[in-house]
Amino acid sequence: MSGRLRASAEDEERAREAVRSILPSQFDDDEADGDVAPGGVDVKQAYEEETSYADGAVKQEHSPGHGVDGGDSLMHCESEASPEELPPDTKDFERPQFYQDSDRENGHSKPKSPPRGNESVEVKVESAQSTLCDVVAAHYNSVPESGLDERSKSRILHLRNFNNWIKSMLIDEYVNKVRDSKPRGSSLKVLDMGCGKGGDLFKWRQGKITHLVCADIAATSIEQCKDRYSDIKQRAQRERNFSPLFSAEFIVANCTKERLRDHYQDVTMQLDLVSCQFAFHYCFESLPQAECMMRNASECLRPGGYFFGSCPNANAIVSRARKAGGKKFGNDVYFVEFETPINDIKPPPIFGAKYNFHMEGVVDCPEFLVHFPTFIRLAEKYNLEFVACEPFNAFFDRKKVEGRGLLGRMQAFETYPPFPGQSMNGPLSQYQHGDAYLKSQTNAQRLGTLSVAEWEATTLYLIFVFQKASS
Numbered sequence: 001m002s003g004r005l006r007a008s009a010e011d012e013e014r015a016r017e018a019v020r021s022i023l024p025s026q027f028d029d030d031e032a033d034g035d036v037a038p039g040g041v042d043v044k045q046a047y048e049e050e051t052s053y054a055d056g057a058v059k060q061e062h063s064p065g066h067g068v069d070g071g072d073s074l075m076h077c078e079s080e081a082s083p084e085e086l087p088p089d090t091k092d093f094e095r096p097q098f099y100q101d102s103d104r105e106n107g108h109s110k111p112k113s114p115p116r117g118n119e120s121v122e123v124k125v126e127s128a129q130s131t132l133c134d135v136v137a138a139h140y141n142s143v144p145e146s147g148l149d150e151r152s153k154s155r156i157l158h159l160r161n162f163n164n165w166i167k168s169m170l171i172d173e174y175v176n177k178v179r180d181s182k183p184r185g186s187s188l189k190v191l192d193m194g195c196g197k198g199g200d201l202f203k204w205r206q207g208k209i210t211h212l213v214c215a216d217i218a219a220t221s222i223e224q225c226k227d228r229y230s231d232i233k234q235r236a237q238r239e240r241n242f243s244p245l246f247s248a249e250f251i252v253a254n255c256t257k258e259r260l261r262d263h264y265q266d267v268t269m270q271l272d273l274v275s276c277q278f279a280f281h282y283c284f285e286s287l288p289q290a291e292c293m294m295r296n297a298s299e300c301l302r303p304g305g306y307f308f309g310s311c312p313n314a315n316a317i318v319s320r321a322r323k324a325g326g327k328k329f330g331n332d333v334y335f336v337e338f339e340t341p342i343n344d345i346k347p348p349p350i351f352g353a354k355y356n357f358h359m360e361g362v363v364d365c366p367e368f369l370v371h372f373p374t375f376i377r378l379a380e381k382y383n384l385e386f387v388a389c390e391p392f393n394a395f396f397d398r399k400k401v402e403g404r405g406l407l408g409r410m411q412a413f414e415t416y417p418p419f420p421g422q423s424m425n426g427p428l429s430q431y432q433h434g435d436a437y438l439k440s441q442t443n444a445q446r447l448g449t450l451s452v453a454e455w456e457a458t459t460l461y462l463i464f465v466f467q468k469a470s471s
């Protein structure tokens, strides 16, 4: 038995059977331990196919200031005045090669179809002891709640704000879609899986939803989420134009191992939306965990409802790791480190491809690559149809004009050059793309942008969307 398949023969066969059911003909018993099914496409090839196109994205991400016409491969907005009044950057960015226009449907990007039929997959068989959920939960339980003052001094303040802007725009897009599809005044019920401390509560309020289920493995985070909800509710009651806040329920649960429905106040509840922001990747530790997460996402979602979220882009991670020698890459705001270095001979496993992600005060714990074709196949099994997948830079590109005002209000960008008496969050050398851009403009004196290091960090992520099929 392969060292990576550490389980009893019975467990192993059960897992293989489960994989067969979602990935037909992937396994031939003779070679189940290997990476290649007879006559099939191997996992390495699956990654290569993708990382060959991921290289396009990485080329763009790593070349701020050297874009199509000097300076526009890094996002930015011209700014004449205060950061609150950032006008949009209307320039068109080079599109990553793996989301060519020919792949776009209805304005959304669609990745290559997942490989079908013969392909092999490595199964990491889960056992209760072997999963890292406890480590993840302990990590999030120990992250202190930082105050506004502390957050405003953070090196990654604008990166956090930018990621929040992405979530706001995504939530707004799908709240509006479901609202438009229902009679006026209908309820709008949402599940936030891996809700953390409730960082999205304001966004749900903005979306005027009627009920929210908050679920997270970290009990401390759920307590903080509850407190934040109470604060918002009290403040809402004091407002002049008082409009009632959505009702909410809070669940401490491992979404990769427990059936959430069993915890709902109303087990017959039909959800309109399931959101999973920066949390889905934890379920790719093993196939049973990924299945459990998908079931939780799908089973109470009404036909036509959406499951959407954000997670790390495995293609970008694998590609950058390869370029950096396979083990570790990053910059002064984040790093990713693999225990088993990525190499060209042996591809990462589809489940359990673990790396450690470190970012100041935000994350510092084990994560897992999400093999997107497998994600799509799993979703199909749970009646969720693929709608969209866009790296953050492509999503920004699509939403920047519509979200221009919010970009300013959320201070998602820094103003460059800084106003007298102010300084940039990062070293000035990380804003040279700004100089190049301003030189190319006739009237612009300032622009809104991110440091190169923050841009490299945010372009490690993508958004995904699935829709519940009617049968």
Ligand SMILES: C[S@@+](CC[C@H](N)C(=O)[O-])C[C@H]1O[C@@H](n2cnc3c(N)ncnc32)[C@H](O)[C@@H]1O
Binding pocket: 133, 136, 137, 140, 193, 194, 195, 196, 197, 199, 200, 215, 216, 217, 218, 221, 253, 254, 255, 256, 257, 276, 277, 278, 279, 282, 363
């Ligand atoms: C990076 S945080 C994101 C929090 C929040 N969604 C946001 O966008 O601010 C990831 C969250 O996923 C949660 N999480 C990780 N593994 C989980 C699991 N197996 N079940 C439920 N929640 C989990 C963590 O506790 C943490 O709160």
